[in-house]
Amino acid sequence: MxxxxxxxxxxxxxxxxxxxxxxxxxxxxxxxxxxPDPQTERPVSAECAEYVADIERQLAEAQRMSERDGVLVFSRVQAGTDDDCGEVLRDRLRDDR
Missing domain, CATH: 1.20.5 (Single alpha-helices involved in coiled-coils or other helix-helix interfaces)
Incomplete structure (x- = not known):
């Protein structure tokens, strides 16, 4: 061997x-x-920016007032907002997670 x-x-x-x-x-x-490729900021209408800021304010207030997990619900349709608000709002809420 x-x-x-x-x-x-x-x-x-x-x-x-x-x-x-x-x-x-x-x-x-x-x-x-x-x-991931860096995404460029798209211009957002003033109404949409106001709508998103209002939702972020409500989320912050609900988080501050709530001691336990809860559900915060928003209506899907807002009068006077453009279609781009849905995408902008989804992007903002995904970033907060």
């Missing part, structure tokens, strides 16, 4: 260093490629 090849500690350490460096480089590359 042939004897197995003996490798030195330096060879094993060098192999681990190379593998770790390759793993770190791959991780950095993947994290950089998965980074």
């Amino acid at each position: 042939p004897k197995p090849l003996r490798t030195s500690r330096r060879t094993w350490i060098a192999a681990w260093v190379v593998l770790c460096a390759a793993g770190l480089a791959a991780t950095v590359g993947l994290n950089a490629s998965n980074a």
Whole structure:
């Protein structure tokens, strides 16, 4: 039966260093490629901005007054608001989570 090849500690350490460096480089590359693109702020109508500010104020007040978890409900339709208010409001509420 042939004897197995003996490798030195330096060879094993060098192999681990190379593998770790390759793993770190791959991780950095993947994290950089998965980074979300920064979204530019779209102009929002004054009515929509006022509506969103009012909802944020109500949320802050409800959070301050509530000692336990609760549900705050808003109507879906607001007279005089544009369609972009829904998207802006969803984006704001997602950021607060």
